[in-house]
Amino acid sequence: MEHNRTTIAGHFALRGKPVTAAPVATGHINDTYVVTARDGERAARYVLQRINDHVFKDPAQVMANIICVTEHIRAGLSRADPALAQRQLTVIPAKDGQGYHRDPDGGFWRLYAYVENAVTYDTIPSVTLAHEAARMFGLFQRLLRDLPPSALHETIPGFHDTARRLRFFQQVLAKDVFNRAREASAEIDFVLKNAALCDVLPHLMSTGDLPIRIAHNDAKINNVMLDAATGTGVCLIDLDTVMPGLSVYDFGDLVRTAGCPAAEDERDLSKVTVDISLLDALAQGFAEETGPFLTPGEKDHLVFAGKLITFEQLIRFLTDHLAGDVYYRIHREGHNLDRARTQMKLVQSIAEKEESMNRIMKRAFQNSDGDAD
Ligand code: GN1
Numbered sequence: 001m002e003h004n005r006t007t008i009a010g011h012f013a014l015r016g017k018p019v020t021a022a023p024v025a026t027g028h029i030n031d032t033y034v035v036t037a038r039d040g041e042r043a044a045r046y047v048l049q050r051i052n053d054h055v056f057k058d059p060a061q062v063m064a065n066i067i068c069v070t071e072h073i074r075a076g077l078s079r080a081d082p083a084l085a086q087r088q089l090t091v092i093p094a095k096d097g098q099g100y101h102r103d104p105d106g107g108f109w110r111l112y113a114y115v116e117n118a119v120t121y122d123t124i125p126s127v128t129l130a131h132e133a134a135r136m137f138g139l140f141q142r143l144l145r146d147l148p149p150s151a152l153h154e155t156i157p158g159f160h161d162t163a164r165r166l167r168f169f170q171q172v173l174a175k176d177v178f179n180r181a182r183e184a185s186a187e188i189d190f191v192l193k194n195a196a197l198c199d200v201l202p203h204l205m206s207t208g209d210l211p212i213r214i215a216h217n218d219a220k221i222n223n224v225m226l227d228a229a230t231g232t233g234v235c236l237i238d239l240d241t242v243m244p245g246l247s248v249y250d251f252g253d254l255v256r257t258a259g260c261p262a263a264e265d266e267r268d269l270s271k272v273t274v275d276i277s278l279l280d281a282l283a284q285g286f287a288e289e290t291g292p293f294l295t296p297g298e299k300d301h302l303v304f305a306g307k308l309i310t311f312e313q314l315i316r317f318l319t320d321h322l323a324g325d326v327y328y329r330i331h332r333e334g335h336n337l338d339r340a341r342t343q344m345k346l347v348q349s350i351a352e353k354e355e356s357m358n359r360i361m362k363r364a365f366q367n368s369d370g371d372a373d
């Protein structure tokens with residue numbers, strides 16, 4: 001059912017009266033609107049989102065996580081960089097004090113203050129911004145080091161359990177309800193042949209080489225806001241999946257989305273290759289913040305995680321294509337298959353360049369101040 005978005009926004013403790021709510025076409029999961037509220041002469045902007053409760057089964061837990069993490073980050077920054085602390089994502093509570101509002105149909109809505117004078121990029125525009133984006137994900141890890149992972153709910157269980165994703169893929173493939181497997185046979189074969197990739201990180205978690213930390217878990221390039229004028233990092237957004245995880249997942253998603261200049265759904269696969277100068281910038285930016293505390297096991301698996309997270313994303317897009325596009329919002333027929341093909345090409349490119357990429361990572365961590373090794 002359609003809901004009047006300005007009325008929904010009026011249920012939150014914002015300043016003034018919401019007058020407009022314009023849809024924003026971004027993200028594959030939630031519905032997003034920019035709300036303008038007027039208070040006499042003054043106008044302020046907010047971001048209103050309807051949380052997808054098919055994907056997030058317990059939106060109240062999602063909001064509890066986000067409030068916990070944003071408050072922790074703001075407190076952590078308040079002394080070192082008070083101006084930056086002011087520009088962090090801020091949840092505006094509902095008038096009843098909750099972190100969300102429920103509409104009459106039971107839908108969950110939330111409101112954030114709009115982060116002004118900041119931009120996001122769907123593809124990476126320069127090595128300078130790649131460095132800064134990776135530094136921001138590193139800073140995120142650093143600021144959350146003293147928050148125990150157990151403080152957060154696991155809002156989507158097994159989110160980066162690639163073996164579980166693979167099992168689900170196999171179930172969907174066995175049914176092939178839409179008869180789409182035939183045209184995707186190359187991608188299906190690739191997934192099945194590379195299944196062993198799924199087992200590497202779980203083993204290292206069990207030996208303690210990869211500690212559980214708080215991770216963003218959706219570390220796409222367009223989830224970092226950069227100052228519109230200077231390009232300096234402002235904050236991370238889309239904190240829905242912030243929960244216990246691995247630091248290498250976040251770097252891995254950066255390799256996927258910022259280590260290659262092409263879009264996630266680029267159809268010209270000749271453009272889908274790892275750019276070593278971008279990888280170098282990502283490595284340096286991430287090492288700058290995390291060098292002093294990442295374990296040797298983590299440092300050694302950052303590039304592998306790039307391959308794995310891209311492989312996982314291949315599995316997820318391909319599964320959704322076979323299942324009839326039920327999870328990711330699509331904008332054209334075959335969109336999920338296109339996305340899957342792009343991921344497959346990128347996995348192949350990472351595999352080809354893996355050794356030189358690992359050398360770059362090693363150098364970046366050796367050069368970062370306070371290296372603990
Ligand atoms: C989804 O929220 P959005 O659209 O940025 C997905 C991520 C995927 C990503 C692929 C909760 O993220 O895991 O990596 O699409 N989020 C969820 O672009 O499934």
Ligand code: MG
Pocket residue numbers: 027029218238240
């Ligand atoms: Mg998301």
